[in-house]
Amino acid sequence: MSALTIAMPKGRIFEEAVELLRKADYNLPPEFDDSRKLIIEVPQEDLRFILAKPMDVPTYVEHGVADLGIAGKDVMLEEERDVYELLDLRISGCYLAVAGLPNTKMSDVAPKIATKYPNVASSYFREQGEQVEIIKLNGSIELAPLIGLADRIVDIVSTGRTLKENGLVEYETIVDITSRLIVNPVSYRMKDEKIQDLVTRLTRIIG
Amino acid sequence: MTKLFMFEKPLGMRDTFPDLYEIKDQTKKKMEQAMKLWGYKFIETPSLEYYETVGEASAILDQQLFKLLDQQGHTLVLRPDMTAPIARIAASKLLKDEAPLRLAYSNSVFRAQQREGGRPAEFEQVGIECIGDDSVSADAEVIALMVSVLKEAGLENFKISIGHIGFVQELFTQIVGTEERADTLRRYLYEKNYVGYRRHVNELALSSIDKQRLFRFLQLRGSENVLGEAHSLLEGGKGLHALEQLKELWSILKDYEVEQYVKFDLSLVSHMSYYSGILFEVYGENVGFAIGNGGRYDKLLEKFGKNSGATGFGLRLDYVLEAMQVELTSTLQQCVLFSDERRKEAIRLAIELRSEGVNVVLQNWKGVGDVDEFTKGFSHVHFVVGQDPKGGETS
DSSP states (O other): OOOEEEEEESSHHHHHHHHHHHHTTOOOOGGGGGOOOSEEEEGGGTEEEEEEOGGGHHHHHHTTSSSEEEEEHHHHHHHOOSOEEEEEOOOSOEEEEEEESTTOOOOSSOOEEEESOHHHHHHHHHHTTOOOEEEEOSSOTTHHHHTTSOSEEEEEESSSHHHHHTTOEEEEEEEEEOEEEEEOHHHHHHTHHHHHHHHHHHHHHHO | OOOOOTTOOOTTOOOOOHHHHHHHHHHHHHHHHHHHHTTOEEOOOOSEEEIIIIIHHSSSOGGGOOEEEOTTSOEEEEOSOSHHHHHHHIIIIIOOSSOOEEEEEEEEEEOOOOSSTTOOSEEEEEEEEEESOOSHHHHHHHHHHHHHHHHHHTOOOEEEEEEEHHHHHHHHHHHHSSHHHHHHHHHHHHTTBHHHHHHHHHHSSOOHHHHHHHHHHTTOEESTHHHHHHHHHOOTTTTHHHHHHHHHHHHHHHHTTOGGGEEEETTOOOSOSSOOSEEEEEEETTOSSOSEEEEEOHHHHHHTTOOOOEEEEEEEHHHHHHHHTOOOOOOOOEEEEEOGGGHHHHHHHHHHHHHTTOOEEEEEGGGOSOHHHHHTTOSEEEEEOSSOTTOOOOO
16 A cells, blocks of 8 residues: 655644654654655655645645645634544644734724635624625735734734734634644545554544 | 636636547446446436526535526526436336336536636536335445446446444434434534534533543444444434444345445435435545445435435546546557549548448548658558559558
8 A cells, every 4th residue: 555645734833743743653754854855755654744835735635645634723714625634633722813903993884804814704703793804915914904904813823922012912812723633535545544543643642 | 807818618627638538438338338237227317407406406515506597587507416307307207106216327417616626617427326225235236336337447446435324313313312413413524523523522511421422433434343333332222223224235245245345434424415324435546536426315306206215326437537547548540541543442441441340540642741740640551542553551
């Protein structure tokens, strides 16, 4: 049977996920962490890692070019991909929040929300009974209220430092976020034993 | 709107070029032949159906339907699957007596366009419906036939997961009390969100034994022994009937000698309300999506006014081909290249070759610019040119 392909996000989640896999007795080479390669083969474990943008991980997994992936719940909510969400890895904890300039109200006419998560933001405000206009940004979301692009932002908050340094405050918490182990539905059946082994070993670590 | 380039086609639509067409056609014929050998008869239904009837009865989500209006103002849909149209005719026309009906189809179906690639809006489905038979034998026949069809198509490495809607529903209702709460749990399964399922179970006001039952339910995947474990989750008679059906199914599948392709996965559910009993999905290598699915849908016939059992499967031809990883090769053709003087001779030669089953291109020399370039693609070229009636034939 062919190797398992795991899609991993670059950055902070990657480091924590690698640590988790090492704890689960996966023998990953030490130079693994600083490699700039996008595809890393680990033949001794019959694993292959592909390094992707966090937002793209579920896409690779849904299309089946990766059997498994590690993705933040924020991305899962935004993308709504048809994949199994098998485990909460309990790493990279943070939350999605609504933030803005202190002591301000949203515009009555056309409240605008800037965010990297247009789907999450629009369904959140709809559930609150508010009709808002969404402006999609790809980064540095905190800029939007500062220069008058939007009344509020919806973004990931981990320590709250970025908000504070830019003079913004949190208004509401939307949902808590951790990283999840996701699996392609076909791989879940075609490579069930290997995947089950990985799940069992990871479950033992995260408890 | 930007101006369209002349080569463009609507989003999600695909052309099939000759080399692919050939393989697709051959594969489809093999699949159709297998179905005919099992006594299934082919039918065709219209591409357009009423939204209010077939559109609403169909298992396909509303936002995935192609809708249009006819001149009377009725909303029409491009058929999103074949099961609902067949249920419509079966219930209204064909199913007159108690005799089971075996029907087959191989047609294009349509799903709304999507931005992302890899999701064609029109694709071919090959499948069968066995209508008017409530027995587990019919469920087993459908699965065994699907195995046979896939093998005939040339696919060897595939797996079928089998679940049972009745079991899930009865186990859940028994543990959580109401249908509504059971539906919430089932939605987590349908969304494949096991993390959410576990979290939800933990928040329910249940005894820890009941919670364990719900957690262990997620592990019910594997071969026959799964049924024993499933049995231990039940209390009282509920859900027992479903398990007995699965047990019977397994033993029939063993008689068909197809059990190596089959695994139980009792967490398999569907968003469709009309699936009522045994249901299944089939997966192949190299394709990230299920290549086909099926199951028992007794409730669909009820919608068309007939109280009758029915089961069937549909396979996606594009995914089947993808799973086989076929290499596109041109089919072998011969060429008879002639000049005017020897036209009659050339025509006779072509007729003779064609009668032997050879695909022959008959081409006048005058119409070809670069002979070397033109003749490259043929397995054999007959030159019927020049004055000499005996001709110089080379390849």
